[in-house]
Amino acid sequence: MTRLRWYIIDLARSLWVRSSLFAVAGIASAVAGIVLEPLIPAAWSVRIGAESIGNVLQILASSMLAVATFSLATMVSAYAGASSATTPRVTELLISDSSAQNALATFVGSFLFSLVGIIALNAGVYGEGGRVVLFVGTLAVIVIIVLTLLRWIDLLARFGRVGDAIERVETAASNAMRTQARNPCFGAHMRVGPPPGDAWVTSDRIGYIQHIDLGALERVATEGNGEIHLEAVPGSFVDLAQPLVWLDFAPDEEGVRSIRAAFDIGRDRSFDQDPRFGVVVLAEIACKALSPAVNDAGTAIATLGALNRVLAILAEPPEENRTVAYAHVFVPPIAVEDVFEDAFSSISESGAASLAVGIRLQKTLKSLHRMGSSEFRSAAVRQSQLALKRARIALPLADDAARIEALALSD
Template identity: 45%
Template sequence: MWFRAALYGALGILTALLGAAARSLIPPGLAGSIGAGSVGNILGILATSMLAVTTFSLATMVSAYGTASTTATPRAAQLLIEDTTAQSALATFIGAFLYSIVGLIALSAGAYGDSGRVLLLVVTIAVIVLITVTLLRWIEQLSRFGRVAETINLVESATRKAMQHRAREPWLGGAPFRSPPATAMPVAADAVGYVEYIDVEHLGRLSIEHDFDLHLNVLPGTFAAPGRPLAHVAGEGLDASALEGIREAFVIGDARTYEHDPRYGLVVLTEVAVRALSPGINDPGTAIDVIGTVVRLFTGWARGRESKQDEVAIAHPRIFVPALREADMFDDVFPSIARDGAALREVGIRLQKAFAALDDLDCVNFEDPLRRHAREALSRAMDALPFEPDRAAVAGAARPKLVDTGPDEA
């Protein structure tokens, strides 16, 4: 956030100084005819108002971050901090404040002259128009900034982008995973944290340069530790520099990120639903909203994988990368919601309808996890609901194909 604000501030200072540098381009008699002498009063009003608006906006943003952390989940606050509309609004206000302050100082020092005042007035009018447009957008943003529904939408958008990227490159540009040979050498992490990014392109260049095959054991979002191999390398004559180059391709940080880790977005959405189902909040409507959001994401994932299946390019055939497993993605979401919402009739019904909607996609990779989670959710509801009509309603919402137990599974 500081970079955008600093950039706008620098532009404001340069713009204010532009009038002094370009005053020779303005005809001398034009200043009096258009009332350029009033620009000092305008800049004074602008400086005072922008300082107040900046302080108010910053306080509002900090309050929104705290609200999102307490009502949704702390893991979603980062998306609010990275929101470009909020950053642009705050940066615009800071830039306008610095512009007006520098303009007043230069005006008091006599740096402009009559001709420079004309250019300063024109630029000030343009700055006022920019501030007005920004304020209108900011007012619209404040009406929903930090609210639970808006936070869910932000997490959904970030998760969808990560899913779409992974659908285009299910193996991150490498080849489908295969087990390493017994002679392969493990490459352990040299730090403790979460894998945030894997530079497969860098690994591909190394594999050609040093003549080896690399079998990845981790994906972005995996917890790494020195005793856990990041990958196994199969090759001869690998020196320490090659192994260090392999480690450098794995970016390890303190926390998971949304960009390359679709499962993290699903985990954050689940946290929002679980918090809403807690006795202290008791908001099943938010949990139902999250269930619908997850169905949209999985629907997009299934369609994206199907449409991109024939377009997947293997840019680095010697780097073998595991794909995301749909069973793991389902495990990130449904067990926790089914557990905490088991005693709520409406949540149980919505879960079964969600399973039925995903079953309608006819995605082969969804079949087994759908059956397992539909049965588990129904079993939890039957145990937790004391009222027989409630149990009947949840059971009636379940699709028999998903929850019926066959003779070999009884």
């Protein structure tokens, strides 16, 4: 994914962008009545009752302002509730929800449409033909509002709930994991073994890598007639001393700047190119549910089901004859052991004293053990044995520990 495309996708998820676009569309619809007035016969205004449009716009303006304010308050409340019940990392997915953004943007745009129409009517800008255009536009806006309200009401029934949060995180993690499984190196070569050469480039910022423009790295490598081997991948936390890449050539200052510019580094991790982040967030939800203050084993079990589905994607074979778009760039494969550590280690620790969670955890690992490669199976066995050891210490009854032991994987 190029940097420009990544920026556009990231910008499109912002609430203000959709609201601004809908607002501009609403204003343009009101102004269209002025432009199209010469094309509309004046007699149509009497036939369709366009003189009453002022009252309709007054109702729309007052009601849409109230609905937009209520919707914004509801969304903020849902963000706070989801952050408290699950994990603050879920809020990012709720904020970028397209249905919620479209609803709020529609209400704001309808309000501005009504406001501009009222001002234009009172200023005497519209003639008889213009009132017809405004009347037709108002009817279309009302239809859009009704459909949006119906969808918004349906969304509010589950927006920000624990189950909705798990589903959203699972979807984001599955999308990133599917991209990773089908094309493990994002169009570059897979790096095997330690990187060659003794030249490297460090970051000039501290934070998490959110996106890497491999096309920019390919251009630098081509110009230097060498290879670039990534040391840090999306999701990695980098500082000023840790190498971002290793090179077998010596880049000039412009090349170093281009390499650093290819890495978008922020304060937080991103779901897009970082499949491990979705796994970490799912594990956080389970651990929050298993805390003494919540003590909700059912949510933890539901989260284990989501983790089972997400990690099963990682077990899928990569695409055959995949196209290598960046021939001079080498990317290390995802470490399966680390993914299993992210997914299950914290859950086995937090749920060690819960028999139900321990049983589901062992069954989940056994399911993953059956479908993966040797590395996949080895990681499942390690987490299974680790969970068993913790259960033996935390479970008060020997019979309960024996049930976990009967399900545990062995070498």
